[in-house]
Amino acid sequence: MDESAKVQRRWPRRRWLIAGSAAVVILAGAGATAMVAASSGPPPVAPEVAISVPAGSVSPAAIIGIHLSHARVEKLVVTTSTGAVVAGRLVPGGWVAVSPLPWATKFELTLRARGGTPVRTVVKTATWETGAAPLPTKSLAVTISPNPGAQVGMGATWVLQFSQPIPPSLQAQILQRLNTTESLPDPVGWHWWSSTEVDGRPQQFWPLNEQASLSLNLDGLVLGGYRLVNSSVTSNFTVVNQHLTKVSAITHEEQVFNGTQLINTFPVSLGRPGFLTISGTLVVLYKTPVVFMNSATIGYPGLYAQNVYEDVAISTDGYYMHSANWDIYDHGVANVSHGCVEQNPADAAWFYNWSVPGDVVEITGTSLQASEVNGEGDWNLPWSQFQAA
Structure with missing residues (x-):
């Protein structure tokens, strides 16, 4: 065979291309080419660890929130402010004490977790305080x-x-x-x-x-x-009205006004010496058609014990404006009652029907002043003093 006609056979030639951290290998020969990529490994991943505590005073049965991502708990310890370890367990969403925590106590949670790429350790702490014990x-x-x-x-x-x-x-x-x-x-x-x-x-x-x-x-x-x-x-x-009644122990007279208009005038009798009627600005507290009055209740048994009619109360201490038919001749003339304001029966009936709780009654001319102890003080105390206490 002619040497010039011989087909020369050559070994395949290898060519290497290296760029950066990746190597691409090209293999040529026998009509085939292959490419292989080499990597440096997975990207880094940081572990995520978070603890969340409810705001304000914490309930003894509250769950202390724990969030983990790319990490797992290695150790978790909860202690009181005195260092005592609290038994607890992990539940969905966080940590909870095995038994309800004591009230009004401070706590600290220390969590050690491990994870991520490359693997690392993360330590987190959180503190909280349970609220005061609920009162009965x-x-x-x-x-x-x-x-x-x-x-x-x-x-x-x-x-x-x-x-x-x-x-x-x-x-x-x-x-x-x-x-x-x-x-x-x-x-x-x-x-x-x-x-x-x-x-x-x-x-x-x-x-x-x-x-x-x-x-x-x-x-x-x-x-x-x-x-x-x-x-x-x-x-x-x-x-509903502007009723004002003025009673004088000096003139033995009762004047009834509606606003500034004088409506009626009655003869009356107030308390005798030793049984004075109270003076001051009073109000009608209530009215009742009949009251059994007994002097024994004020420390004087035997003076009187009888039903009294058309009673309009102006004190919590037994002072009334009422009907009195037993001493009409003294009405408008002298003070002979045991402290109440006595009226003639017809006048008492009219006044009883006229009156409503809250009507104002001003009594003058006696030395016994109205007392706050008996519900008589609200309009007898100056405004500056009334607001001061």
């Missing part, structure tokens, strides 16, 4: 006058009485919870006559047609180691 609950009875929907005279006052004494430290909070509204704006002032009674009134008598309302909600207030529940009251009234 009870209701506080509050009575309010006037009654809801009452139609009253211009001297009506709000009277709130509590079934348990209110300490001075809480009295301001009680007043802050009082909400009053008036259709004819007339700001109300308040006065604590005792630890169980607070009264409210405007500076001057209510205007005609005033519609006033009051609400008081004591729920949640802490009193005597208890948290109050179901302790709220509301009331409202309408002022």
Whole structure:
């Protein structure tokens, strides 16, 4: 065979191309080519670990939130502020104590987790405090006058009485919870006559047609180691007249006004020496058709014990304006009663029908002044002093 005609056979030639961190291998020969890529490994991944604590005072049974991503818990310890270890367990969403935690206690959670690429360790801590132990609950009875929907005279006052004494430290909070509204704006002032009674009134008598309302909600207030529940009251009234009655122990006369207009004049008899009638600005508290009056109840047995009619109460201490048919000849002439304002039967019947709770009665001419102890003080205390307590 001619040497020049021989087909020369050559070994395949290898060519290497290296760029950066990746190598591409090209193999040539036998009519085939192959490419192989070499990688440096997976990208880095950081472990995520977070602890979330409920805001504010924490419930003893609360779950302390734990979030993990690309990590697992290696160790979790919860301790009190004194270092005592608290038994707990992981639940969906976080950690919870095996038994409810004690109240008013500080806690610290330390969590060590491991994970990520490359693997690393993460330590997180969180602190919280459980709230104060809940107090036992009870209701506080509050009575309010006037009654809801009452139609009253211009001297009506709000009277709130509590079934348990209110300490001075809480009295301001009680007043802050009082909400009053008036259709004819007339700001109300308040006065604590005792630890169980607070009264409210405007500076001057209510205007005609005033519609006033009051609400008081004591729920949640802490009193005597208890948290109050179901302790709220509301009331409202309408002022329907401007009745004013003036009674003089000097002239033995009763004058009845509607606003500034004199409507009627009666002869009366007030208290004799030793049984004086109270003087001051009073209001009608209630009226009743008959009262059995017994002098033994005031420490003088045997003076009287009988039914008395057309009774209009102006005090909680037994002072009435009423009918008296046993000494009519003294009416308009002398003071002979045992403290009440005596009227002729016909005059008493007229006055009884005329009167409504809240009507104003001004009595003058005696040395015995009205007392706040007997529900007589609201209009006898100057406005500056009334608001001061």
